Amino acid sequence: MRIATVVAHLVTATAVVAAVGATPGRPPDVLYAAPSGHGSACSSYAPCDLSTARDRVRGLVAHARGDVVVELRGGTYSLTTPLRLGVQDSGAPGHRVVYRAAPGQTPVLSGARKITGFRKTDAAKNVYRAPVPKGTASRELFVDGVRAQRARTTQDPGGFSVSATGFTTADASYASWTNAPGVEVVANNGWKQLRCPLASITPGAAGGSALTVDPGCWTNNHTSVPNPSFPFNGAGLPSLDRVTWLENAYQLLGTPGQFYLDSDAGYLYYVPRPGEDLAKADVELPVAPELLDLAGTPGHLAPLNDTDWRATYTGAWNYSSGRHLGDLGADVHYTQNNGDAFSYTFTGTGIQVLTETNADEGDMDVYVDGVKKQTVSAKSTERLAQQAVVSVTGLAKGKHTVRVVKAGGDYLLIDAFTVIPDVVAPVHDIAFEGITFAYATWTAPSTAGYVDNQAGILWDPATRTPTRIPAAVQVHRGARIAFTGVTVQHTGTSGIDLADQTQDSTVSGSSITDIGGSGVDVGEVDDYYQTQPALMTSGNTVAGNVVQRPGQEYQDAVGVWVGHSRGTTLSHNDIGYTPYSGVSIGWGWGWASSCALQAKQGLADPCLHGTTYTGGNHVVGNHVHSVMGVLFDGGPVYTLGGQASGSEFVGNVLGECINGCNMIYHDEGSSLWNTHDNVVEFSNGSLWLNLWTPTIHDDSIHGNFTDTDRYNNSGTDIDLTPSTVVTDGRWPPAAQAIIDAAGPHLPPAPVLDDDDLRISYTGSWSSSGSRSYGDLENGVHYTQQDGASASITFTGTGISLLTETNSDEGDIGVTLDGADKGTVSANTAQRQTRFPVYSVTGLAAGRHTLTVSKKSGTYFLVDGFRVK
Structure with missing residues (x-):
């Protein structure tokens, strides 16, 4: 029965990938674009440029009888800003807008500046220099398609001590470095990579050097690391308390394959590798922050705290902070008087008000623009924080006032609210086929640092709210967006991001390799409370892809990351060569686990407890290998946080763990996973399964094949059947069938x-x-x-x-x-x-x-x- 289930998933995954082809039955309208295109004909004889083709599409969609196709001829489309597509560029179910490569050709959307004119300037170090426009900013360089490394010290240089403002060392040579504010200190600590620019390097009091870190970044990464806890992060706080390496100083040049960009002076310095001829080499300096941007409305939605200055509280309200009950910002406004009201005037189409539900809560009347719309109740048998009890949507876009009046119960609490500023209108029915996206950079860490949370999810340096590495290819609030057979490579960003509650979209049969951040991102971390299906991430598929060498700049990033989501499928991908985990799915830690389970784990009482819409996800038939090459406490597939409905983990082959690994890692709060018929090989001393704490609950684990019998089950209500252990590689037929079926089954490389x-x-x-x-x-x-x-x-x-x-x-x-x-x-x-x-x-x-x-x-x- 279990093998039949795996085969059924294989058939489903194949059907999903096949379904992304052209709309059958009707001939498409075709426009033609070329790198040197001009004019507005967009014909095969007179192709236009990409932006003109996009604009021409807008006039064709309304009357199209089939797909509207933009065929891209081969060559490099040089971009300094991304190709932007909005709602007006959408297709429709049955006739999509398709951007595809011309048959047999390779169009490349490139965000790089080609660098020429190198001259040797330091014979002793073999340093070459080329001019670039002053002010050019980038953190990456590629020579003949191979990533160069920003000039850096050796790994773990040693001799550094933490000071009140940064680091000190007895080595006086650091004080002679030029352009100290361009130098970056990097620390790999546990599952995090933390980065900060320096403010200065000065002679030390005892003749050494004092490295003063940018004060704002030092606060965020060392003295006051953001720690709101559930549902945004766990209890662990690795900080920037060491020097793993220093990078980006001219004085560090000398190692072949390293570079230094002097933006102010307008020079790029590089030490060639053996065999590289800079007079002939293709040297690409990424300068564009993004290559493709699809954006619907309203964009990103995030809750605002009850202390927002636009909120008005009328009556005998009180304010409580430091509650540690799961409230946003650990604070609420509350009243015990019927008739007291909360009001908020906003411009938009809707608003959601988050409150706490409990046995001592009661009814509240909801008015919009002075008219009573509904009475809702916050009364429940269990205390739950951040509940969207009030949801007002579908208003005409404009200025509105919502008023919530206490009508019953002992208390009314106001914790947060989310304004929906625009109509919910996804960018939709657009496909990309056979196109290459290459060379993008993200320069924000150079000035603000890299304030890591986990798995490429960061803290905004200014607001200290969740954010993440931007992607070269971004979809914001999309629907039925398809990437088929595309290539994303050579970036300092993440690869493809299906963000802001994108739905029913697909990344299939594609190659996402040599990526600065995560390969593919799906979903968000701050919409856990969502009750409106139109405002949830749902129905997305990542299938049949090769996702390799992510985290090339930011080593906490993963191959595929999925936040809060419903009905996401990760199927038959090859994911490997990662510095941290291969796949990370879920968020929230123990947020959705009961207070009793949190207490059992030893967490503080009272507890941080709420709900999430996550569930119904499928991780099927993937080959995840060669993971955890740098950081610790992850694994090939890592799940996190609770779910509202069950998910399945089946038919995966997990192998080649390098450091600090758990092969199947259901981490804190993971629940309702049916984990079966997977193969674990080359675990190299790791646990094949780790359920380390009681907030992991109600999971079913059975029918797995492993090369070790080592596991940990400290979860609650776990239905666990020990694995079939095979130590000599002679897998039984059932296991071999899983191995044979896993991965994308691409034509073999040479x-x-x-x-x-x-x-x-x-x-x-x-x-x-x-x-x-x-x-x-x-x-x-x-x-x-x-x-x-x-x-x-x-x-x-x-x-x-x-x-x-x-x-x-x-x-x-x-x-x-x-x-x-x-x-x-x-x-x-x-x-x-x-x-x-x-x-x-x-x-x-x-x-x-x-x-x-x-x-x-x-x-x-x-x-x-x-x-x-």
């Missing part, structure tokens, strides 16, 4: 990394990542057991085994299509990586199976295979 699911490892194997030796994707699989083997079945005419050779390696046995091919040796005096120790060519075209096994030596390493 080079397969060692964690590709098509490679089977038999015997005692482990994996190792973050090695920094030059391995493919920075990791290998290895064994010390003679006879342990790795096999791959491939289609082609040749194959090479890529391994590491060294003095501790030995002989490797080779079998091809069942025939013994003898042995090869990986024993060399010096370390060599990505070495093709065995190669064969000239095979008959078709399927072949190569098996390699350890014969001697201390280690045998598999780094990958190259197929011909």
Whole structure:
């Protein structure tokens, strides 16, 4: 029955991806755009530019009989500001607006400035310099498609002590650095990465150096870290109390592949890698903050506290702060007198008033513009904070006054309110197919710092409210937006963001790689209280994608992040090579867990307790691997917070954990998960399951296959069946079926990394990542057991085994299509990586199976295979 369920999910996921194609039955209207397009004809003979094509679409949609298509010819569309699409650019169900690549061509929407004119300026350090316009701001550089690194110190330079304003060191050389306000201090601490610019570097009192951190950033990241607790963050507060590295000083240049941008002087400095010729290289400096922006109305909605100056309280109201009952800002206004009123005048189309429900609450009358609209009740058997008891929507846009009058009960509490400033009108029915989005930068951390919460969710430096890394491709309040076969790469931002309660939208069959922040974001963290379906994130799908190497700038970011959501599906993606978790889904910690469970966890009493609309989500058939390369306390898939309805976690293959990991990690508050028929491999000493605290409750966990029996179940009312443990890689048929079905099933690349699911490892194997030796994707699989083997079945005419050779390696046995091919040796005096120790060519075209096994030596390493 369980395998049948997995197969059913496979069929569903395939149907979802297939459904994103063109509208059948009617020929589309086609406009043509080109990088050098001009005029307004937008024809195949006279293509126009992108913005003109967009404007032309507006006149076609109303009368379209099928899709309206903008076909983009190949080449680079250089952007300094994003292509913006609003409600007026939408299609309709049955005839979408489609932006697609011309057949066989690659259009690239690029936010980079191409840099030329390099001259060597420091022969000793091999530093080259090129001019850029003064004031050019960027935090990234790419040379021939390879990310460069801002000049930085070595990892964990040591010798620093925390001072009242930053750090001190006995090393006097720091005081000689120029442009101190451009220097950034970075700290990796637990699950966070924290960044702050410096204010100054001065000689220390004892002859060393004193590094003064920007005062505002020092407050946010060290002395007064934002900590509102549930539903915005947990209790842990790692702070900027160490120096993991310093970056962005000219004096740090010298390491190949590093750069320094002197914005004020207008120069870019770079130290080329071996083999790079800057006279010929494609050097791209991202300058655009965003590449594509789709925006409906009203945009982002967030609750305002009851202390907002526009709120008016009439009668005998009292104010209570520091309540620790889950109220927004830990405060409320309250009254015990019937007839006392709260009023708020706003411009918009609606308002929601958040209050506390409890047994001592009662009725309230709601007036809009002087007319009574409804009577609602805040009476309940359980205390619940931040409840949207009053929801007034659908008003004509304009100036309105809402008035809430106490009509019964012992108390009326006003905690917060959310103004809906505009009509709810999503940007909708727009598709993007086969387009590449590349090169975007986010420069805010250079001046305000990076105030981390968790998983790429930050605190706004000014308001200290939740925010996040912006994305190169952003959808704000979208509906039926589809990204199919697109590429997002080489950014200092996140990749694709389905934000502001976007619904029924899809990212499928796409590649999101080499990303500064998170690969794909879905949903919000501050709409937990929402009761209106039109204002919820729902029905979105992320399926069949390759999401690799996120967090390249901000190492707390993840492959796919999902906040509060209903009916989100993450299906058959390949997610890997992450510095923190692969997938993070849910928010709120123990917010939705009962006060009794919070007390059982040892949290403060009274408790911070409310509700969320999250639920009905599906995490199905994903391959999540090579995670936790830098930070700690995460895992391949990490869930967080409670749900209003059940979700499913099924058919996933999770492997290659590097640091501080839990393979299936249902963290604080996680509830109503049906977690079954997953495969955990190469856990490398990690727990296959961690339910560490009682606020994790009512989860069902069964039918899983793992390579370890280690787990922790400290949850409440958990229906747990221990996993089937397989320690030698000989997975039973049911597990092998899950492995075979996982991932996006894309055509094989010519080079397969060692964690590709098509490679089977038999015997005692482990994996190792973050090695920094030059391995493919920075990791290998290895064994010390003679006879342990790795096999791959491939289609082609040749194959090479890529391994590491060294003095501790030995002989490797080779079998091809069942025939013994003898042995090869990986024993060399010096370390060599990505070495093709065995190669064969000239095979008959078709399927072949190569098996390699350890014969001697201390280690045998598999780094990958190259197929011909």
